[in-house]
C-alpha cells in the first residue's frame with residue numbers, strides 16, 4: 001500500500017478527488033482483497049463454512065478468483081498517471097480547457113459534467129467552489145489535513 005500511496009500522494013483529479021483519500025487510489029481496496037484471501041486460507045474458512053448457515057452455498061473458487069482480480073486491478077493510478085474512468089467527462093473537459101482543478105473554471109457553478117458522480121459530484125463541486133483560488137498543491141494539503 002505504501003507504494004500505491006507514494007505514487008499518488010501529491011495527486012488530485014480536476015474534479016477535486018484527492019487520490020490519497022480514495023480507497024482505490026491509496027491501494028486500500030487491493031490490499032484488503034489480498035489480506036482477505038490470505039485470511040480465508042489461514043483460517044480454513046471453506047472447510048468449515050458448510051456447517052454455518054448459508055456457508056454451504058458459497059462458491060469459494062469464484063471468491064478466490066474475485067479477490068485475486070481485486071488485488072491486481074482494484075486500484076487506480078490517478079488521473080495524472082492515466083488512471084480513472086477513461087471517459088470521465090470532467091477530466092476530458094478540464095484537460096481541454098487547461099485547468100488542473102475545476103475550481104479555476106468560470107463555468108463551475110453551472111457545470112453539468114459532475115452529474116454522473118451523483119451526490120458525490122455535488123459534494124465535490126461545493127468543495128471546489130469553497131476552495132477557489134487555491135492551487136492544486138494547496139488544495140491537496142488542505143483536504144489531506146481534514147482527513148480523519
Ligand code: SF4
Pocket residue numbers: 014089090091093094097099101102103105106107108111112113
Ligand atoms: S466546464 Fe469547467 S467545471 Fe465543468 S468539467 Fe469542464 S473545466 Fe470542470
